[in-house]
Amino acid sequence: MSKLLFSAAVSAVLCASAASAQTSDDARRAELLRQRAAIDAELARLDAAPPKPQAAPPAIAPPGTDEIFVTGKALPLTTGVSGQTVTTVAAAAFRNTPATTIADIVRLSPGIAVTQGNGPRDVGVSVRGSNARNGFGARNLQVFEDDFPVTQPDGLARFDLTDPHAYGAVDVVRGPSSARYGNYALGGAVNFRTRSGREIQGVEAGFDAGGDGYANLYATIGHATSGHDIAVFGSYVRGDGATGHTGYETGTLNALARFELGSGDRVAVKLIYNEGDFRLSTRLSYNQYLTNPYQQGCQAAATAAPGCGTISVLVNGINGARISQTADEGNLARNDRRTIIGTRYEHDLGPNTTWRTQATFDSRVVNQPTSATPFKGTLDSYNITSDVTHHGRIAGMETTSFVGVFYNYLDNQSYSFNKTPAGRNGFGALTQTVFGDVRNVGVRAREELQLTGRLQAIAGIGAERSILDVRQTAYSYPVGANPVLAFIPADRHFTNVAPEAALFWQAVDAVRLHARVGTGYGIPQAGNLFVTPAGVAGNNASLKAPRNTGVDLGAKVALGSTFKAELTGYYEWFTNELVSQSAGVNLLAYTSNVPRSVHRGIELGVSWKPLPGLLPGAKLDASYSYNDQYYTDFQERLTAGTVSKLLDRNGKAIPGVIPNFLNVRAGYDQPAGPLQGLGGFAELGYRDRFFVDNSNLLAMPSATLVNLNLHYAPPNGSGPLSRLSFYASVQNLFDATYVGAASVISNSLAASGAENPASVLANTTGSVYAGQPRTVYAGVKARF
Template identity: 55%
Template sequence: MNRHWKTLLVAAVVLTSLHATVVAAQDTTSTVTGQVVDPGDAAIVGAQIDLRTSNGAKVLRTTSDSQGRFMLRGLSGGRYVLDVLHDGFQETKQTLVLSGNVMEATRVQMPVSTLTQSVTVSASPALATETPVSQSQAEVSREDFKNSPAITVADIVSMMPGVTFVPGNGPRDVAISVRGSSTRQTYGVRNIKVFEDGFPVTQPDGLARTDLTDPHAYSSVDVVRGPSSALYGNYATGGAINFHTRSGSEIKGLEVGADFGSFNYFNDYATYGAGDDRYQLSVFLSNVRADQATVNNQFNTVTANILASFAATPHDRMTFKFINNDLDTNLSIRLSRAQYQLNPYQLGCQTYSVAFATNGCASVSVYVNGYNGTRQSLGAAEAGLNRHDRRTIVGARYEHDLTEKTTWQTQFVWDNRDANQPTSSSAYRGTLPSFNVMSDLLRHGSTLGRSSTTVVGGFFNYENINSTSANLMPGGNATIGGATQTVQGSHLNSGFHARQEMSLGERWTLVAGLGGEYTKLSALANNFSYPVGGTPTISPVTANRPFFNVAPEVGVQFRPDNAWRLHARVGTGYGTPQATQLFTTPQGAFGNNTTLKTQRNIGIDTGADWALSSTLQLSGTFFYEWFRNEQVTQSPGVNLQSFTFNAPASAHRGVEASLDWHPLPQRLTGLRLRTAYTYDNQIYTDYTEQLTTGSVTNTFARSNNRIPGVQPHFLDGRVIYDQSTGSLRGLGGYVEATWRDQYFLDNANLLTAPGYTLLNLSLHYDPPVGHGFTSRLRFFFDLQNLANKTYVGSAGNITDSLNTSGQQNGASVLANSTGSIYAGTPRASYGGVRVRF
């Protein structure tokens, strides 16, 4: 930890020196403050405010707060255009001329849009992968999480309808789900594509991990919901997530922060930003470490995130991206339901003893000699279970305006994942380098006399797979025994997408898209066995699987008036198997599973967004999706490997809703109520499961059973207050309640993970401008899980079993199935301070 801390300290000193140099070379800067209001002078909340140079280059982006106010700091002299957008209002622009050290105040009054204006197809977004028209989507801005510890990405997506999450295998490893997309596994992000500043951070095999995501670095997050392979390609059966870091002009200087809290939690971070109409640079560094409540979960993570862009000419732009994350964490063992009830935080379970079973302690069973014969049980700390992973991403994007209305974008990403994961009785080590090339033409103009946006492009990505699995053995520090499996191979995806958004008259926008993709899995697995008294054997399994998938979509958006947006869509998605899934059998052993099929889904969405006024916004969506060969992952036990199987047919249906309401805009302007609700009902419609014990085999119909791991109800609500006037201006906070329903853990629907309700309190003080050095500071304090409730934070699916007569074992037996549960964090407090230089 000292090494990581010294590295961060040196980096912060360098950034401070760089900032001092830049400041010394600059003239004084200006600040723009303002308020966005409607024709009746009521504050407009959540307006998007872009500050652009006179040639149209974006310098800063922010959103109006609960009083419609905004602030743009650190601006050099010159002519700027303030561009303000909000649903139901006309786009409004103001010209600003800044010179010297001034504070410019402005007031933006947005006229209500006409029907024709409300359906004009906008030239934004700049990237083809962001916020497609007619699709269900949600956004959170930095205003929603900047005054909180934001320990993991879960803290910034909790207020998004349709989005759920569970902790994974590590401190910031969060399995984010869109409509339950990642709930059938307990780590990483699958079945949705993840982007950062337009660069893909999902590798070609479909896996993204949020270990590299420190929420302090981001300005906003967009989520696109529903089957989306027509635009995003393979593994987009659930949709996509777009993370956006802060621009240099938004930061404009150096920010240093320190968060601290329960279980020895510390996060030291620094952000540097600079920019003008020609270039933007932002650099983020952080070092976070903690012990955590559950035994053997100490961690230390160092993250670097850099975004740089410049305009070479008025028609040529370059963007560069760099991410590096070094994760070093111990890891506890997932529990059975019975162990969780006895000892959720695994207290006193460091070293194995005969009292382990009585005390609810989990253990792994390893070969004494590392190969065969006698086994010995070890606790997680005693065995040295951990993860030490490094992820490095380098990306570059070139944009060239072919004409005034047509832009060519090409980007390249190199992404390397080094994994060292002795997480159970078997250790996994792998190096998985990959690259991703994408090229698109975007045209904003007219088609058949109609305003339209057209995207046509292609992509190619490739991943090299090299991994070794081996037995753990006694000796501590994850001592490695004999190899059990090696996998060498590759994963290739290549395809195209085409999409058009066309305005049909005053009220309607039509969307149509098509994507096609060729996927090739080529891999060789060598499985090793060590018979007692015999000769070791190697059993090779070859996978050479080509796939070709096509995904169409069609959607429509209707604006009956300036308060309503109605949308409907039919979309499709697909996800091919990953190479590693092909080499683990349903018995949890290394072997042949190469018959695994591509999962496909087709879904319908219909929804409405209603902005009654700037103080009340409602959103609701109904969805129904049909899956074929859905891939479901289960754990057969802590000493075995999780495996994946195909369910022939299943259905996902549900409702997503959100509310953003300022109930007393005149008397208590800072009072705000926000809620996000998801109902997600997922069932098997055609699936018969075969179970075996010894020589006894039986089959069971699972049709109409709930798919395990999916939380049917998720509700998050906040009562927020921010003081906007008087001596207490800048003081605020919220009370939050989160409710999750119970959900099944097995295909027979016999065992459940219990539901729970959590209460959180957050307070902050953001001193307003004009208070000297104090205005550079920001303070916050959070108290999470106020009632100190013990709850299931994460639970993996388990495999049903048979008794000796061939009948299913009941819930009391399944409750002893290990490898499933992590307990959530008990009551914890966090505080922090940030300072701007």
């Protein structure tokens, strides 16, 4: 990746700002007055109307507001979801923070747990434990940006795709949601919303710097009129992690343009481009982590300090002798490129009916010498949806009717190799190729019925046909013999149906209650299909599609502008959850189904201004998640030599799931006077201990982290400084050493047939990353 490419991209954004900044004061004043008049009129209408769970049909927005560009009268794709448990985190919560990863945003929502991903910028996001077993990216969760999909048809999304500085809000949709989002929505969905051109209306540019070589240069240019809204974001970021051989350089371009073509036609165009170069460390055993959490002194295996992780590399890259290498010697890395281009067209077929069609192209090109078996591949996908929304009446009751069709396709061309001692470019002989495609096609329907002014009923259903047509060629290289090729075809078909129903009741003006039953489903990934339960290469044809059915009961309370809270309890029944198991010593790990398990918990979010009269700028925000998840029908077979044993895991906690996750932020922002714009907060985050094995023998310890933040954004009219804002932040104030992430590890048997204790499991490598130690950040942002 060329640094010049991204430096030039950011420079282009900054230079282009000159023309936009020349808008005359008179034109700007007229535009603001028009917006204010529209807002005043809308507020007057809301004050005069009785509260409703959802207004249907939506009113046509007045000129000069964003709504004409977003969805018109079509049913929202993710933003403003009705009939779900949803939390929106607004930009005010993270605007004056480092926001080095999206963990700084989504952890403010109940139901979310975040862990370190596979690399210093990657983040694992788990909604109700949905992604707890995965060591990188996101599974069992649909991810969107500005309502465009960034989860590919094989179910994988990555959270290091773009810079959090681009976002204006994040919507977290929780609970099984396949009726609305299709495959992999067992945990729900996340929609990242970039800032609009109307919000920016000019240029914003900033620079952040911090410990471990962190630096981020970014800029956004935006412009909007009554007929268009355009925003372009660019950034170049680098950083060296605290752990040995970690770091990254990555550049991002992110743009959204929306146009009103006429009174009944709207178009949106989306572009995301990200290229990154990442240095990776190895995951450690728990004992290695205790000895040397940040992997210091691990440059060479021959002279490595205690606690250093290593990989085993073939000397000739084909067969025979092996040597050990540290991450530094092997130069473990990722060099990935992602390009997403999407367009959305809406046409009003009549005053109450809107047709919408959306198409997205998503290209993921990966080069990943991350382990002893480097991986390369090109995974291009196409996603097309088309739907109709109609607003009408049934027996005098307002209704919103929705029906849509969808199709997505992934072309998988990937290769795995043996690694040689020759560093990052040490690609040896092929170990396997995987070619083929994943196709999903289906239909969705939904009805939202306003039973009374305060009671709303929602019902929906989705049906999907999925086809995995993939072919693996496995290569082995016996010493002194010709290579052996094993061709394994896998042609699997799955049909899934997901219904849902919900009731929303505005009990009183300040209290809204809801009850929901939803379902979710997924399908196996291609890599799950090529190892049999015997631990050898073959078609794993017995795998079934995972499914879940969940019940949500919840309430939202709003007491004016001083107190808001949401409380949800959920209970979900899973069938055929996918897990990885060890077939025994010197055998391959394989994927199997857990017949039944239960996921249940409580989610709480609070936003409170405790002393609005005395301290109007004081605010307390908190989010809490409790997850109780366990197997109810699971027999796991362990093998050691000639000994094989079937172990009952019923009642065992599902590994990787953090039972309690808490985030509390207490802050103050001066609303008026000579110190207006000055503020800060103290933040406490707590994550509970959690198990990493199916037998619940080895647990990672709990952790409590404290962050401090001070920021200053001078008000308009306060002189030259009014165009600037500043912040300083200390993350992990007390420099706690904690487990940032721990992959699930396999249990094992001793020669006697007894299960090995935690002391043995603590030596299992490939699991633990240390979290970030105390780090200081500071930043400045200018507006033009």
